[in-house]
Structure formats: C-alpha cells, structure tokens
Amino acid sequence: MTAHDSPLADSPGADGPVAAEPRRDVFFVSNSVDELGGVTTWSHQMARLFTGRGHRVHVVGITPPEVPQELGEIPYPTTTLYAGQPPRPGRAREASMREEATKLTALFRSARPGAVVIVTQVWAMEWVAQADTHGLTVIGMSHESYAYSKASSRFHRVRRYYRDVDRMLALTREDADLWIGQGMNNASYLPNPLPFMPEVPSARTEKxxxxxxxxxxxxxxxxxxxxxxxxxxxxxxxxxxxxxxxxxxxxxxxxxxxxxxxxxxxxxxxxxxxxxxxxxxxxxxxxxxxxxxxxxxxxxxxxxxxxxxxxxxxxxxxxxxxxxxxxxxxxxxxxxxxxxxxxxxxxxxxxxxxxxxxxxxxxxxxxxxxxxxxxxxxxxxxx
Incomplete structure (x- = not known):
C-alpha cells in the first residue's frame, strides 16, 4: 500500500464531522510567523480552524520576515526564534541552529501526549530536525508543485529532511505520486481549504x-x-x-x-x-x-x-x-x-x-x- 492509499482520504472524518476527537497540541513551524505569502495565509487559517475545534495551537517562525503580513488579532501564541537573520552557513550558523533548536525542544516538551508538529516549509525543517521530537507526530509539507520544487534547491532538502517524518504532505495526489517515485514512501496529499465563501459574489458587470x-x-x-x-x-x-x-x-x-x-x-x-x-x-x-x-x-x-x-x-x-x-x-x-x-x-x-x-x-x-x-x-x- 502506498502512503497516499492510507485511510487519510477514506477515514470516517473525511466526509463528515469527527466525533469526540481528542484535543491536541498542534505546532505550526514555518520560515516566519508573518511573512507575506500564501504559506502564512494558509498557516493562520488552519491555526484558527484548529483552535476553533478546541486544539491548543502554537505558531512558530524561524526568523522575522523581510516583508511582514498583517495578521490582525490571533487567538493563539506565536514565537519567533531569531531576533534577526541567522549567521551565514558555517560553524557559527551550526552553533546557532543547535541553540535555537533547544528552544523548539522546550516548546515541544511542554506539549501533551498526542501532539502534532506541522512543518510548513522545508527550510524551517532544518531547525526542527535538530530538536527533540520524540513522541510527537511530525508532518512535513511542500506548498508547491513537485515540478516547481524540482527546479529549485528545495527539492534535495525535501528528500533529505522529510524522508523520515511521519508523513510528507503534497497538495495533490499527482504530486504525491511523483514524490513517492523519488523514494518518499511517506508521501500523501491534502488540498488547501477554501479561504472564504462570501454571501455576495461578484456581479461580473465591471469590465x-x-x-x-x-x-x-x-x-x-x-x-x-x-x-x-x-x-x-x-x-x-x-x-x-x-x-x-x-x-x-x-x-x-x-x-x-x-x-x-x-x-x-x-x-x-x-x-x-x-x-x-x-x-x-x-x-x-x-x-x-x-x-x-x-x-x-x-x-x-x-x-x-x-x-x-x-x-x-x-x-x-x-x-x-x-x-x-x-x-x-x-x-x-x-x-x-x-x-x-x-x-x-x-x-x-x-x-x-x-x-x-x-x-x-x-x-x-x-x-x-x-x-x-x-x-x-x-x-x-x-x-
């Protein structure tokens, strides 16, 4: 059975309300808490939805963004590891990564049993990989297509850092199949949720x-x-x-x-x-x-x-x-x-x-x- 043939899409929770789901600690770890872009929008949408389901959510960023996104009031805590940018690659960076990973470990160790860490970007996973995630479920995500990832430096990092997480999530079955073809047998997929459903649509009258x-x-x-x-x-x-x-x-x-x-x-x-x-x-x-x-x-x-x-x-x-x-x-x-x-x-x-x-x-x-x-x-x- 390939990973995306698992009960992910066919579980009782796939098409109707999930009964008596346990309340979990859920961590979202991204490059930044509030950088401009779709990953940030998605992360906070999901964080709000999980909070609404009774889960205890914490959103973590590695560095502050170059261009911030206005988040408004948020009903959960956020943490940014670095006050500025990390050192350039080398010994100083490696030392700083180990130091910042201890902060992640402290956050993770405060979680209740059944906690989940959702890493939304593979660069952030480089820090999570150095933290102690024993006993936690770790999910690594790629928010881009397989083809777009393959044309970038992220492709090799996904294969390296997501290979041993509990589940690597793409956004479509087609992309999950392509990752499985690269030996990522933990790959599956989940699409993004609809950001909003307005009551009043466009009249489509303006040219x-x-x-x-x-x-x-x-x-x-x-x-x-x-x-x-x-x-x-x-x-x-x-x-x-x-x-x-x-x-x-x-x-x-x-x-x-x-x-x-x-x-x-x-x-x-x-x-x-x-x-x-x-x-x-x-x-x-x-x-x-x-x-x-x-x-x-x-x-x-x-x-x-x-x-x-x-x-x-x-x-x-x-x-x-x-x-x-x-x-x-x-x-x-x-x-x-x-x-x-x-x-x-x-x-x-x-x-x-x-x-x-x-x-x-x-x-x-x-x-x-x-x-x-x-x-x-x-x-x-x-x-």
Missing part, C-alpha cells in the same frame, strides 16, 4: 480583469503584461487591475510602459480586502510559473469570477475544470492565455455561466471538509 499576487518572478506578471498587450487592443474599454507588491514592481512598471499599456493597466498595490478586489472584477487571470494549490484562484472562484490561468501545476488543473468553470492555457504560452482571456471578455453569457459553476464547484474544498481530513490524518498517524 475588469483582476490579478492578485506578489510582484515576483514566480507569479509571472511579466507574462501577464505580454498577454495583455495582445488582448487590450481588442477590448479598449476593459482594464487590467494588478493587486500586489514586491521586489519586481519597478521593472514590471517599466515593462508596462514599454508595451504601451499604461492607459489600460491599474497598479492597485497590496490589498487587505481580497473579496472587495474580486467583487470589482469579471475575470481573474493567473499567470504563475509555478504554484501549489493557489489560494487566489480558489478565492476568485468563490466570488463567482471565472478564471483564465496557466496550467502551471496539478493543483491548478484540480481546482479549475477546464471548459466548465474556467479556462486553462499551456504554461508560458501567452498567446493561448490571451485567447482564453479574450473568450471570457467577449461573451458575458459564457462568463456568467462559468462564474456560477466556479462558485458551486469550489465548495468541495470547504473548511469543514478539509479540517475533518486533517483530524482523520492525526488519528491515523497516532495509531
């Missing part, structure tokens, strides 16, 4: 295409601008609204100007009101080079906004049913993505139908469903 994400190479905003250069002349009354900030902002704005798009592109900056941003759009564009199980895509569909997206990860094609509730284009093919956008922008009836189906279909990832599957996994690994 606006929306993009939400960091202005970073991974998110492919440069390719979105190339795509928009093909689409905009056919739809002079439409606008592209780009929400987000990041290190590539200046170069992207220069590209926008060079393409002659300043008259149809709005740089909206970071937003704390994602539903509001999506409610003002009629189409959502995802132009990423790599993703895991993208929250922004799920959020758009929950708002009833149909998506045109690069098929950049198994998670994308699992979320979007191509031709039914959204349209997919081959990764990096800006001409094809332009045609997908043009199709949605040109046909309001199609747009409305796909948007309504997207809103209905995305509810298969409700928080209750996903948290129950997590509870089932905890119980299975404890046996």
């Amino acid at each position: 606006a295409v929306v993009s939400i994400g960091r202005l970073h190479d991974q998110k492919g905003i440069d390719m979105l601008l190339d795509t928009w250069a093909e689409v905009a002349p056919r739809h002079p009354d439409w606008r592209l609204r780009i929400y987000g900030s990041g290190e590539d902002e200046e170069i992207l704005k220069k590209q926008c100007t060079a393409l002659g798009l300043d008259g149809s592109v709005d740089w909206m900056g970071r937003t704390s009101d994602v539903p509001g941003a999506l409610r003002g759009g009629s189409v959502f564009a995802l132009s990423s080079r790599g993703e895991g199980f993208p929250l922004a895509l799920m959020e758009a569909m929950a708002m009833g906004v149909p998506c045109a997206a690069f098929d950049c990860a198994p998670g994308v094609r699992e979320i979007v049913r191509d031709g039914e509730d959204g349209l997919l284009a081959a990764l990096g093919n800006t001409g094809e993505l332009a045609r997908r956008l043009d199709t949605l922008m040109s046909d309001k009836e199609l747009r409305d139908g796909m948007g309504e189906r997207a809103r209905a279909n995305i509810q298969r990832y409700t928080t209750t469903e996903i948290v129950n599957r997590w509870e089932g996994l905890f119980g299975f690994l404890e046996r």
Whole structure:
C-alpha cells in the first residue's frame, strides 16, 4: 500500500464531522510567523480552524520576515526564534541552529501526549530536525508543485529532511505520486481549504480583469503584461487591475510602459480586502510559473469570477475544470492565455455561466471538509 492509499482520504472524518476527537497540541513551524505569502495565509487559517475545534495551537517562525503580513488579532501564541537573520552557513550558523533548536525542544516538551508538529516549509525543517521530537507526530509539507520544487534547491532538502517524518504532505495526489517515485514512501496529499465563501459574489458587470499576487518572478506578471498587450487592443474599454507588491514592481512598471499599456493597466498595490478586489472584477487571470494549490484562484472562484490561468501545476488543473468553470492555457504560452482571456471578455453569457459553476464547484474544498481530513490524518498517524 502506498502512503497516499492510507485511510487519510477514506477515514470516517473525511466526509463528515469527527466525533469526540481528542484535543491536541498542534505546532505550526514555518520560515516566519508573518511573512507575506500564501504559506502564512494558509498557516493562520488552519491555526484558527484548529483552535476553533478546541486544539491548543502554537505558531512558530524561524526568523522575522523581510516583508511582514498583517495578521490582525490571533487567538493563539506565536514565537519567533531569531531576533534577526541567522549567521551565514558555517560553524557559527551550526552553533546557532543547535541553540535555537533547544528552544523548539522546550516548546515541544511542554506539549501533551498526542501532539502534532506541522512543518510548513522545508527550510524551517532544518531547525526542527535538530530538536527533540520524540513522541510527537511530525508532518512535513511542500506548498508547491513537485515540478516547481524540482527546479529549485528545495527539492534535495525535501528528500533529505522529510524522508523520515511521519508523513510528507503534497497538495495533490499527482504530486504525491511523483514524490513517492523519488523514494518518499511517506508521501500523501491534502488540498488547501477554501479561504472564504462570501454571501455576495461578484456581479461580473465591471469590465475588469483582476490579478492578485506578489510582484515576483514566480507569479509571472511579466507574462501577464505580454498577454495583455495582445488582448487590450481588442477590448479598449476593459482594464487590467494588478493587486500586489514586491521586489519586481519597478521593472514590471517599466515593462508596462514599454508595451504601451499604461492607459489600460491599474497598479492597485497590496490589498487587505481580497473579496472587495474580486467583487470589482469579471475575470481573474493567473499567470504563475509555478504554484501549489493557489489560494487566489480558489478565492476568485468563490466570488463567482471565472478564471483564465496557466496550467502551471496539478493543483491548478484540480481546482479549475477546464471548459466548465474556467479556462486553462499551456504554461508560458501567452498567446493561448490571451485567447482564453479574450473568450471570457467577449461573451458575458459564457462568463456568467462559468462564474456560477466556479462558485458551486469550489465548495468541495470547504473548511469543514478539509479540517475533518486533517483530524482523520492525526488519528491515523497516532495509531
């Protein structure tokens, strides 16, 4: 039996309420408690959900972030190990890692029996690996696709540091199979939960295409601008609204100007009101080079906004049913993505139908469903 054929997906908790689940201590360990990005958003969403289930949650970060994310009030403690950045690789770093790992050990030793450590990023696992986790269930996660991980230095670290944890979790069955093929026989999968399900969806009346994400190479905003250069002349009354900030902002704005798009592109900056941003759009564009199980895509569909997206990860094609509730284009093919956008922008009836189906279909990832599957996994690994 491969790891992902375990009772994770078929346990009693997978499709309904879990009866009399024990209250556990649950630790989330990430690179940072509050860095900007989807992993932080996911971690605190899950931390709130587990807290609501009666579990005692503690969120731990290794270092403070370069760009923090506003978390608001949180009903659980957080700890950051380093006051600044750790020393550069070498003896000083090794010594500091051992010292900081003792802080993790102290936190873990304060936990009750049945405690779980969820390591959301493999860099953070390097510190957890030096801590004493005896008697705890340790789950290591990869929040990106197998292919995107393989193209980075994280691939070898995942294979090294997650090989002996109790469960290594990918976001889709397809990615879990690929990790198993690399000898990670502890690999399984769990998708992200739906971030929200608003009562009022977008009316899809504004002639606006929306993009939400960091202005970073991974998110492919440069390719979105190339795509928009093909689409905009056919739809002079439409606008592209780009929400987000990041290190590539200046170069992207220069590209926008060079393409002659300043008259149809709005740089909206970071937003704390994602539903509001999506409610003002009629189409959502995802132009990423790599993703895991993208929250922004799920959020758009929950708002009833149909998506045109690069098929950049198994998670994308699992979320979007191509031709039914959204349209997919081959990764990096800006001409094809332009045609997908043009199709949605040109046909309001199609747009409305796909948007309504997207809103209905995305509810298969409700928080209750996903948290129950997590509870089932905890119980299975404890046996």
